[in-house]
Amino acid sequence: MTDSGPVPRRGRPPVSDEQRRRQRLDISRHAVRLFAEQGVAATSGEQIARAAGVSERTLWRYFPGKESCVEPLLTRMIDAFRAVLHAWPAELGLTEHLRAAYQPVLDSSSAEDIEAVLAVVRMTHDEPALRAAYLVLRERAEETFAEVLAERLGTSPDALDVRVQAAAISAVLKVAADDFARETAGRGLTPDVLTDHREQLAHALALVTSGLPDGGAGA
Secondary structure (H helix, E strand, O other): OOOOOOOOOOOOOOOOHHHHHHHHHHHHHHHHHHHHHHOOOOOOHHHHHHHHOOOHHHHHHHOOOHHHHHHHHHHHHHHHHHHHHHOOOOOOOHHHHHHHHOOOOOOOOOHHHHHHHHHHHHHOOOOHHHHHHHHHHHHHHHHHHHHHHHHHHOOOOOOHHHHHHHHHHHHHHHHHHHHHHHHHHHHOOOHHHHHHHHHHHHHHHHHHOOOOOOOOOOO
8 A cells, every 4th residue: 555645634624823913903894994983882793793704603703792703903002012121221201202102003003903992992982892891901001011110110010009100000091092992083083182192191191100110200
């Protein structure tokens, strides 16, 4: 008997992590658009799946519920601050660093993604399920904030003062995001609005990070 070689794999090839990330983000964009147009209650998983060009089975494999479809977009906003915090140079104060490096949405060259994120933030005030998803993501982000602050202070992320600072930073980001969403609803997403948002965020963080080494520098 001769060796006929490896048996060809049947079915679709496995989806890579990057493909999965892109597909989840695409579904999130369509879900946010539908939520904004017709409300969360009036939007079904079937509609989201159809708009995104995927099966309902794929949708529910990626998301436990339709409200959680907003998470990939919201995560990009939270990750934007995480990235800035991780890149915080030792020789700069946090507010000075923010003014130079902060962007409201991670890795986004499109204003559409920023507007979609802000649409979700606005909807969280009237949609309890979306607000719950939003607050859970912010709470998880506090762990990253605590890790960076602990390294800065030479102490443990579990230290009370570090956890209080991390919680304060998270609260500032939430208030600043709410204000940014409100301003863009009235004035649109303009360079001036983006600049104002960055300045307000830097100023507010200077107030709550005054105990950090060079934390309020440049305020």
